């Protein structure tokens with residue numbers, strides 16, 4: 278078994294520090310060891326105090342572990358003061374340890390200081406020269422480089438300055454900048470960018486510890502840094518995505534959400550993981566009130582791509598490819614084109630029924646009914662990022678779909694429709710209102726919705742309307758879409 282050592286502080290709340298590191302090591306299937314530098318008393322709201330270990334006792338722990346068990350990689354976290362930093366540096370030198378990840382922990386997520394300001398010099402002079410890589414966040418990079426960081430150029434400058442302190446590599450974690458979560462790796466020659474979608478969560482306690490622990494685990498497993506960084510990011514991404522809101526403040530990430538699969542050498546979602554949190558996907562739907570579904574037989578001879586272009590021009594925010602009689606080849610060919618058109622128009626593209634087609638054309642999502650693949654299974658196949666829409670005719674179906682991982686509900690038929698002969702009888706606005714009250718994901722009304730009843734559907738609580746014939750069958754598709762949007766925005 279590969280062995281990884283963390284030299285860090287204990288977090289009584291369990292989300293950061295030694296506790297985060299050991300949980301992360303387990304998820305990577307490496308043997309974790311811990312040298313404790315300090316004991317903090319903290320929870321999700323903040324750090325109420327800490328006691329540092331005597332420096333020589335930190336050294337004693339390191340000697341005992343490294344002389345007997347040894348370590349394939351080591352990471353440092355909270356080192357508290359200059360004496361401990363010097364002691365740790367001396368032992369790293371003594372044991373000629375090379376795979377060293379230095380997470381320059383200075384301030385906790387809560388804003389509380391975890392290192393004496395005087396210790397910064399010891400960190401730069403003694404420890405950074407021994408590091409294979411140092412992993413500051415933006416605030417820490419500002420302290421270490423002495424410059425303000427507001428954009429990528431500043432990141433580059435800061436990385437070069439920090440590199441000058443002696444580490445073989447610098448990773449500046451851009452998680453605190455806006456937009457995508459981009460981390461920058463500088464190897465002394467070039468800057469490399471690593472991107473992942475930003476997870477909008479307050480549960481970020483321990484992210485720095487978790488990332489550096491994952492890096493150390495990858496190094497122990499023999500990976501070069503360029504390979505290790507995206508893997509550590511994937512692990513952290515799943516941990517953030519599946520974080521439970523424990524405590525009243527910044528909750529911990531979920532260290533059990535993903536694990537390193539040694540056969541494929543990639544991070545996989547943990548087996549039996551409850552459906553990944555979907556607020557992110559659901560949020561992509563915000564403000565998209567008009568959902569247009571294709572149906573070639575209703576399009577008066579116009580090709581589906583033309584219909585969709587015109588619907589997009591009229592402001593449709595979501596497009597669904599629903600062609601029951603098409604071959605797989607037709608679906609993927611047109612699907613690819615519709616995905617391109619949707620992206621160009623800042624709209625979302627969803628494929629009906631066919632998970633394989635949705636995956637093949639890199640669609641934004643897939644829509645499934647009660648007779649299609651079960652929700653939990655579908656979520657496992659499509660992963661956490663793809664939007665999953667589920668049809669529901671009852672409150673119970675909607676609640677189950679939400680619990681199992683749906684991102685929105687297509688509720689209907691709200692009114693009578695001839696477009697889908699097996700749709701059943703109209704469910705009505707009253708039931709729509711009940712469904713909307715029961716779930717917290719967006720609900721789209723579908724079935725028999727026209728310009729003259731769309732406003733009622735929204736008044737009943739729907740987040741938007743999904744329509745086929747009222748748009749696809751209109752003489753002027755763009756105008757019909759515009760009218761729907763006007764009505765739903767409160768116009769007449």
Ligand SMILES: Cc1ncc(COP(=O)(O)OP(=O)(O)O)c(N)n1
Nearest residue numbers: 629630644645646647668687723743
């Ligand atoms: C947005 C939206 N809502 C409901 C449906 C219907 O899906 P399903 O029940 O699977 O029926 P088919 O459309 O596959 O006949 C939908 N497609 N979109």
Ligand SMILES: Cc1ncsc1CCOP(=O)(O)O
Nearest residue numbers: 694696697724725744745746
């Ligand atoms: C696909 C679907 N699912 C429930 S009703 C329906 C058909 C909606 O078509 P229209 O908007 O023409 O009534």
Ligand SMILES: [Mg+2]
Nearest residue numbers: 630645646649
């Ligand atoms: Mg279906």
